[in-house]
Amino acid sequence: MAVKLETLLIATLADMLDGLGHVAVGAASPIPGAAALLARARGGGRPRVSVLASERHNPFTDGGRELFDCAAQGRIDAFFLGGVQIDGAANINLVGVGGYPRTRARFPGCFGSAYLYHLVPRVILFRQEHSARTLVPRVEFVSAAGSSPAHHYRPGGPHALVTGRCVFAFERARGRFRLQSLHPGETLESLREATGFDFDVADDLQETPAPDAATLALIEGPVAEAVAETYPAFAQRVFGAKHAA
């Protein structure tokens, strides 16, 4: 039986977190949040996970600034960012489309992206909608830049882009994405059609592997339960009514 797309995405993102020390997850990120909790569950408590939107899984006690101060000190190893638009150089736009400041389609704003993208070593871009509308040749507003001149202080940056169709790795030296794996049902042709930017293709391009039985059991058990505290609507939709808060 084919796994649900959400389950595949949770497992795929979690594979990028195994062995790290501390993963933080921002607001409105149920799939990244579930991935971080999965990585922690199978790592025996490592990585440490801070889910900012949660009361139970957020350890910070010094207000909204603490995450950011932690990041600048190197205390956070991975974070997730998204974007209204993402381009082939990993620039991200969280502000909107159609001019600035009088923006035709305005989105919430940059949040912490302009900062965390520079300071967290492994920033994973996640945007489930994969279309020529979201993955564009050049973002209209750079909320946070994908790369910086060599002399800039920048311990952090993009690591990968995971969408509802595929996984791209980001090659910092080239400033470009490389297609690593296709989710079931996708082909290189369908992917090129749905992607507004040019990208490289890995020599060993493969299908995104489905999670094994043990991982599935974790996702549908303790992870679903923990996610339901913070994202009840998501948990109910994906994992069923028994996890509704």
Place this chain on the structure above:
Amino acid sequence: MTTLSVEDLAAKVPDGAQIALPPDYSGCALAAVRALIRRGVKDLRVVGVPQLGFQADLLIGAGCVASLEAAAVSLGEQGLAPRFTAAVRAGGLALKDSTCPAIHAGLQAAEKGIPFIPLRGILGSDLLKHRGDWRVIDNPYGPGGPGGEGDPIVLLPAIRPDVALFHAAKADRDGNVWIGIRRELMLMAHAAATSLVTVERIVEEDLLADDETAAGTIPALYIEAIAPAERGAWPVGLRGHYGADRAHLAHYVEEAASEEGFARYLREHVTGREAA
């Protein structure tokens, strides 16, 4: 400290004030915000600490806001903030888009009484193009690059709001306000010239007498006035007390999709029933 009614507390916010407001997950003084709207407050310069939600959308829709500095405006799980997005489209707001740590850092500079503060990151973002008040300097303590390129770093001016307005669980008779773990409220109170606070209840014990409460308490020296307001954060939640009223917020999103619907919402929930 004498306590005021919510209406009298709101009357202390002058038109044109720079006002710091917390995000929906912290302590939002919605009862006071509704009183501000009833009063017809004008030209507020709103600072979101660091982002804003429902209360900003209400104030913007009601025509109370001249400018907005925030890292984001969103209703979270409920989606985009409809009156904010409409006002941006119409060009009716002076926008100072920011990023979360830049707001925190600007307030921390105000806490210290210093004029500016450096912050990492941000370089390469279009925010820098649009924020004429932000600067980039070469780190004066840096090693200096081999090519003389140096170590560029962003400088931000201090943010010293005229007033911070927020809601908390409790205050004591001396005007000390317990905010618990929501320490961005402490930062706001330190940075702002003064703070106006609504609370669920006034307690008889001295909140500073016991370290268990004192550690999470804003001392009265930062507070100008307090008004009791039970369920004063509604329809957003107050940690440890009540959650967000999701059904009401969904109703708001539906109504606020149009100007007519928003006007109806104001009549039903802000200017009408509670004004009586």
